[in-house]
Structure formats: structure tokens, C-alpha cells
Amino acid sequence: MDKVISVAIDGPAAAGKSTVAKKVASALNFTYIDTGAMYRAFTYAVIKKGLDPKSEEQSVTLIPGMSIELLEDGRVICNNEDVSKVIREPLVSGNVSYIAAMKPVRLALVEMQRAMAEKKSVVMDGRDIGTYVLPDAEVKIYQIASVETRAVRRYEENLEKGINTTLKEVEEDVRKRDYIDSHREFAPLKPAPDSVLIDTSYMNVDQVVSRILAVIKEKTGIETENICH
Numbered sequence: 255m256d257k258v259i260s261v262a263i264d265g266p267a268a269a270g271k272s273t274v275a276k277k278v279a280s281a282l283n284f285t286y287i288d289t290g291a292m293y294r295a296f297t298y299a300v301i302k303k304g305l306d307p308k309s310e311e312q313s314v315t316l317i318p319g320m321s322i323e324l325l326e327d328g329r330v331i332c333n334n335e336d337v338s339k340v341i342r343e344p345l346v347s348g349n350v351s352y353i354a355a356m357k358p359v360r361l362a363l364v365e366m367q368r369a370m371a372e373k374k375s376v377v378m379d380g381r382d383i384g385t386y387v388l389p390d391a392e393v394k395i396y397q398i399a400s401v402e403t404r405a406v407r408r409y410e411e412n413l414e415k416g417i418n419t420t421l422k423e424v425e426e427d428v429r430k431r432d433y434i435d436s437h438r439e440f441a442p443l444k445p446a447p448d449s450v451l452i453d454t455s456y457m458n459v460d461q462v463v464s465r466i467l468a469v470i471k472e473k474t475g476i477e478t479e480n481i482c483h
Contacts, residue, residue, distance in 0.1 A: 257474075258371075258372075258373065258374060258375050259284070259375040259376075259392050259393070259470075259474055260371050260375070260376055260378065260388045260390075260391040260392055260393070261275075261278065261279075261284065261375075261376065261377040261378070261391065261392070261393045261394075261395070261466075261470060262378055262379075262383035262384035262387070262388050262391040262393065262394045262395065262446075262449075263275050263278075263377065263378070263379040263380075263383065263395045263397055263466070264379070264380060264381060264382065264383050264384050264385070264394070264395070264396050264397070264443070264445065264446070264449065265379075265381075265395075265396055265397035265398055266381075266398065266404065266428075266431070266432050266435065266436075266443060267351075267404065267408075267427075267428050267431040267432065267435070268399075268404035268405065268407055268408035268411075268424075268428050269397045269398055269399050269404055269454065270397065270399065270404075270407060270454055270459065270462065271290075271379040271380075271397050272288055272290065272291075272379055273459055274379075274397065274454075274459060274462045274463055274466065275288070275377045275378075275379040276328075276377075277459065277460075277463045278377050278463055278466050278467060278470075279376075279377035281463065281467060282375070282377070282467075282470070284374075284375045284376055284377050285370070285374050285375065285376045285377070286376070286377050286378075287324060287367060287370050287371070287376050287377070287378040287379075288324060288330075288379065289363070289367055289378060289379065289380035289381075289383065289387070290350075290379070290380055290381075291324065291330045291341060292322050292324070292330075292363050292366070292367070293350050293353055293354045293359075293363065294330075294337075294341035294342070294346050294347075294350050295322045295330050295332035295337050295341055296313075296316070296320065296322070296332075296353055296359060296363065297341070297346050297349050297350045297352075297353040298332060298337050298340060298341050298346050299316055299320065299332055299333060300312070300313045300316060300349075300353060301345060301346065301349065303316065307349040307350075307352050307353050308349070308352045310356045310358070313353060313356060313359065314356065314358045314359060317358060317359065317362045320332075320333070320362065321333050321334070322363070322366065324370075339415065342412070342415055342417055343417060344417070344419055344423065344427070347427055347431075348427055348430075350431075351430070351431045351434035351435055351438075352434065354381065354435070354438070355434060355435075355438035355439075355440065357439075357440040360440060360441060364386070364387050367383075367387050367388075368387065368388070371388060378391075381435050381441075381443045382441040382442070382443065384396070384445070384446035384448075384449050385441065385444060385445075385446045386441040389446070392473055392474055393450075393469060393470050393473045393474065394446045394448055394449035394450065395449060395450050395452060395466055395469065396445035396446070396449040396450070396451050396452070397452050397454055397462070398451065398452070398453050398454070398455075399453065399454045399455045400455050401425065401428055401429055401432070402425070403454075403455045404428050405421060405424045405425035405428050406421065408424050408427075408428065409421045409424045412424065450469050452465055452466070
């Protein structure tokens with residue numbers, strides 16, 4: 255029987271996880287699951303409803319009936335609305351860590367994420383994939399970079415997407431999210447004990463992808479054609 259493989263890529267905000275995870279998944283013909291986009295979609299839904307994203311009491315009322323789809327072409331659908339671009343706007347970026355820190359929200363989205371990884375090989379990136387969502391993942395990567403490097407990357411990404419922000423605003427947001435993510439009570443941001451640490455501060459995307467693919471080959475001990483996808 256073909257083996258199902260899970261690859262968990264964790265790390266702080268704007269560490270380049272999504273960009274790398276997409277390329278790794280494509281190289282292996284795995285399914286890419288952007289968990290961060292799911293939390294952003296939930297945050298957007300809360301804001302759109304006129305609720306306070308810092309209020310758990312208000313935000314969790316949207317859990318019943320919440321629908322979030324990650325399409326193969328990269329689009330994110332939340333409650334039948336294409337939110338792919340709007341979830342990257344500053345208002346969502348500045349509030350997503352509050353939503354992600356809410357235990358009921360995390361439990362609901364983690365259930366969705368685990369279901370996605372049950373029957374097919376996946377590359378999943380986020381903050382607590384290796385420690386909580388997929389603790390038995392065959393490969394765990396913890397990807398880091400300096401705050402300054404991450405801020406520049408996110409700023410340039412925003413410019414490409416037509417999102418109007420300043421570098422200073424992005425850096426402040428990255429620092430704030432680092433603090434919130436690492437100090438939240440439930441499933442805080444931290445590397446799993448068995449994760450492979452990769453500092454990407456002075457690496458380009460292709461170098462990071464090559465390093466991760468090498469780790470996957472080393473950890474799984476099987477060729478890609480023997481992996482179920």
C-alpha cells in the first residue's frame with residue numbers, strides 16, 4: 255500500500271513558509287494546505303459581521319456553519335465568498351493573531367486541517383502544525399528569519415499584491431504577531447522537539463525548497479513515486 259506522508263512547516267509570521275510550502279508540495283505532487291489562510295478567512299468573517307476580533311465571546315459565535323475551502327488554484331473561499339485577496343489586507347493581518355489564539359476557533363479549524371491530511375499526502379504550514387495539528391507528521395520543519403528580513407519580504411509581497419502598507423507598519427505588525435503567537439496559552443508558537451530548524455535569512459526560496467526536499471528524503475527514506483498523493 256502506498257504511504258501517506260505529512261510534512262509540517264512551522265515558523266513565525268512572514269518567514270516565507272507559504273511560498274516554500276507551495277513549491278515543496280508541487281515538487282512532490284502533494285496537496286498544499288495553508289492553515290494561515292484559514293485563520294485569516296475566519297478573521298475576515300468576524301470583521302465583516304461587525305464583531306470584535308479581540309472578543310472570543312463574539313468571535314466564536316461564527317463557528318457553527320463556518321465554511322472555509324482551500325482550492326487547488328490557491329483561492330480561499332469563505333462562506334461561498336472568494337476572500338483570497340482581502341484576507342491579506344492590513345485590517346485582517348493586524349487581527350488574525352487574536353483569532354488564532356482562541357481555543358474554540360483553533361479546535362474547529364484543526365479538525366478541518368486534520369481531516370484534510372487523513373487520506374492524502376500533504377504539506378501543511380502554520381504556527382503549531384508539528385506540535386499540535388499533526389504531531390505525528392513524518393517531517394517537521396521550523397523555518398525562521400530575522401524580524402527585519404521577514405518585514406521586507408512581507409512588504410514586497412504586499413506591493414506585488416497591490417496592498418498599500420509601509421515597511422514600518424509591516425515590521426510593527428510582524429513584531430506584534432510574534433509576541434501574540436508565542437505567548438498565547440493554547441498551542442503557542444514554538445518548534446517541535448523533533449523539528450529541523452532552517453534559518454532562511456540569507457537563503458533564497460529555491461535554496462530553502464532544496465533543503466526541505468533533502469530533509470524529506472532523509473526522513474521518509476522512500477522515493478516520491480512511492481508516496482500516495
